[in-house]
Amino acid sequence: MTGREKLLSAIGVLEASLAQAVKLGDRDFNEHRREVIQLRRIILAHNSTIDSLCDEAFGTPEARLAFRREFSEMRSAMAFHQASWPVVSIDFENPDYVASLNIMRTANRKFIAWVRTALKTA
Numbered sequence: 001m002t003g004r005e006k007l008l009s010a011i012g013v014l015e016a017s018l019a020q021a022v023k024l025g026d027r028d029f030n031e032h033r034r035e036v037i038q039l040r041r042i043i044l045a046h047n048s049t050i051d052s053l054c055d056e057a058f059g060t061p062e063a064r065l066a067f068r069r070e071f072s073e074m075r076s077a078m079a080f081h082q083a084s085w086p087v088v089s090i091d092f093e094n095p096d097y098v099a100s101l102n103i104m105r106t107a108n109r110k111f112i113a114w115v116r117t118a119l120k121t122a
Contacts, residue, residue, distance in 0.1 A: 003057040
């Protein structure tokens with residue numbers, strides 16, 4: 001498997017975990033707090049894997065720099081959201097929480113789309 005294929009696979013796994021997080025939020029959240037904590041850890045591990053695949057997937061310094069920039073934006077949005085809203089503080093009725101969640105989800109989608117496009121054109 002090439003570096004690009006490995007990165008695309010890792011992106012697919014991340015995307016599936018993010019979709020699982022959305023589903024957990026749609027159900028009775030109070031019953032699934034431990035699952036959310038575990039899922040946050042899993043997503044962090046996926047991010048670590050994705051980070052490690054950059055050099056193998058992108059052949060030029062410019063492409064690697066662009067990847068790092070996009071990846072950093074996504075990770076920053078995720079870190080800020082999780083730091084601002086620990087699992088015990090999540091409140092789906094709070095407009096500030098909803099706004100933070102939407103910012104993070106937008107950053108996730110943007111990064112995933114960017115990687116897929118960059119790997120097609122590189």
